[in-house]
Amino acid sequence: LGLERGAPRYALAEPLLEVRVDPSVGDPRSYRPEIACAVMEGMTLDEEALKIVMKLQENLHWAIGRNRKQASIGVYDLDAVEPDLIYTTEDPDAFRFAPLGAAGAGEAPTLRGILENHPKGAAFAHLLRDQARYPILKDVGGHVLSMPPIINSEATRVTARTRRLFIDVTGLTRRTVSRTLNIIVTSLLENLPGAAARAVEIVGPGPGERRRTPDLAPQEAEVDPQRAARVLGVEIGPQQAVELLERMRHDARLEPGGRIRVLVPAYRHDILHPMDLVEDIAIAYGYHRIVPSLVPTFTVGGERPIEALSERARSLLCGLGFQEVMTLPLTHEHLHDLLLGRQPSGRAVRIDNPVSSEQTMVRTELLPGLLDTLRRNVTHPLPQMIFEVGEVTLLDGSAETGARDLRRLACGLAGARAGFEDIKAVAEAILREFALEASYEPCARAPFLEGRAAAARIGDRGAPAGGGGEAASPPAKPAGDGGASGEPALYFGEVDPAVLERFGIQNPVVLLEADLERLGGLRWR
Incomplete structure (x- = not known):
């Protein structure tokens, strides 16, 4: 509709929580080295909102996480957590916790037992089965939040009474993990009334290594408007290309050399190349307005x-x-x-x-x-x-x-x-x-x-x-x-x-x- 133009800006409150990353998560025998986290506050959850969160989580698991192999998402009740948190690895045959859905008394299963007997564990066991140690996210009190990328803990289950969410994304590469977190945080900010985001401090695994997540700053890119017009086969001037990019929620500015400098929103995981921006120009222009025409040269087709x-x-x-x-x-x-x-x-x-x-x-x-x-x-x-x-x-x-x-x-x-x-x-x-x-x-x-x-x-x-x-x-x-x-x-x-x-x-x-x-x-x- 063009009612809102340019890249959206998202407020991010200062962190009140740290996640300490143990170097063991980067060991080849227990390899899942990357983690990024965020806190969501201020929203009121009901059954419909919970469905939105869970559906978004599963869609991202499939689309970006490659069925949890490249990235997996955990969502928890922050009020059930004792700050700060530790991302580490544990012995699969000695460490125990009660996974999501576990009910009743009795001894909690081991990590390997969860892979063998829990439905989610069996479905994703291939992601951890060959590892010597399994990744675990827990708080300083030893209470488990999850065993990424398999299952959350029953103790941190999200319900309609939850008022603060803690979100983590773990995976194999920092880029995929960070982009996945950006998508889920910005989606919740736009879809849950009153929601506000707070950063989390990630400490380690290297000495003195500290960073804040999520990073919601727009990413810089460039596109040549003349090339875009040639590729699309329509007459689009540089200023019109700027306006079309702004309609697609990019910040765009025409530079003196004739190129367009673009600020891409943090949630646009799919912008990898200038041609992706050309595609956005085409979408904003309208495919229905691009008139098909016959190729001016005539050739006889044949099998190569x-x-x-x-x-x-x-x-x-x-x-x-x-x-x-x-x-x-x-x-x-x-x-x-x-x-x-x-x-x-x-x-x-x-x-x-x-x-x-x-x-x-x-x-x-x-x-x-x-x-x-x-x-x-x-x-x-x-x-x-x-x-x-x-x-x-x-x-x-x-x-x-x-x-x-x-x-x-x-x-x-x-x-x-x-x-x-x-x-x-x-x-x-x-x-x-x-x-x-x-x-x-x-x-x-x-x-x-x-x-x-x-x-x-x-x-x-x-x-x-x-x-x-x-x-x-x-x-x-x-x-x-x-x-x-x-x-x-x-x-x-x-x-x-x-x-x-x-x-x-x-x-x-x-x-x-x-x-x-x-x-x-x-x-x-």
Whole structure:
């Protein structure tokens, strides 16, 4: 409606409460290092208000917290707490408390017992099960508030009689934790009449480390109004762009150089790039006002050769009994490299401002994603035969963008008797499908077991693939030696048992990965 413009300002009272963070929460054996907190006062809660709070909490758990893995929220009755608070870890088999919903007398369950027997504990047990110690938020009197990210304590249950709320967000990265807290605090300020926010002092975990949360100050950003107009295809002047951004609750000011300096509200977790501000300009302008128009040039559409090649590969693998999976192109070093027993290669595109600690780089091969898929399906029947056709990205200084995308094919087979001969048969079927000759040579690369892996060097096209590992005729083009990089067009083998152990896979696994563009003759380097 445009009745309120510009970034909203939120008053934040001085802190009266400290949360002391123990260094143990950052230990790899009990890893949940970040916490941010706030106090909400002055509001009157009824059943409807409680529903608002709980619904907001669960929506944020799903949307930003990635089902509590990246961030989880706790809401408590502050009057049931004895200041100050301690965020620490405890022994899961010795420490006890009564979780939310526990009723009646009797000894409170242990932390591990909560994971095994409480409904919420069972639902989210995978987040803590492998940790040596579990995170606990408690007050100085030893009364437990919660076991993040699983369950709150019954003693701090929020009811319609609650007048002061204590809110905590714990998680893996400070950015996600802080933004989540900002969203819930600002939402409560706007939706609960009379609500006021008070900061909380976070002390530690390092010596002398202190900070106040939440930080509700707007974040600075810039956008080029001329670029916004070009992207949207409409005539929007710089001053009009400023007004549209103000309607979206940003502070915006036109700078002398023609760019717009923007102050983004603290609750806008989704503003990561100038294009996000261009999207806000489009929303305020109105999508219905953007008139579709025909492209001035005329072309005849057709299937791209790489897509035809990909469909051919999919048809082949499905015919061999494999099931297609699709894994995420964004991954992280721990899964992509360290679990495979290798160091990062330096060939990967890395994300400067990752939204999640699980999305810090673009994959350079498909095999780690297949291993992760097999890990997630260890409870399903064997054998498991999966494949993927997808893009990988490698740094390339000669490319216009500094990186190039390659279309790859990968497949994996997990079974009690899976061995080298099984995956070699798949390799020969692929080479036969593309009418390629190849010679095989030993392949020493992660994640394969030494002496149980091979690479295929491609020779001439047009004849059936060579079998039994016999050397092919000399290649007519440099595809066989992979160009200057020496990268084979296809490699396969048995996965090292040490790698399988790190992934928690108990049965043998064989894997294969191939460069589809080189197999199909679309690229010789």
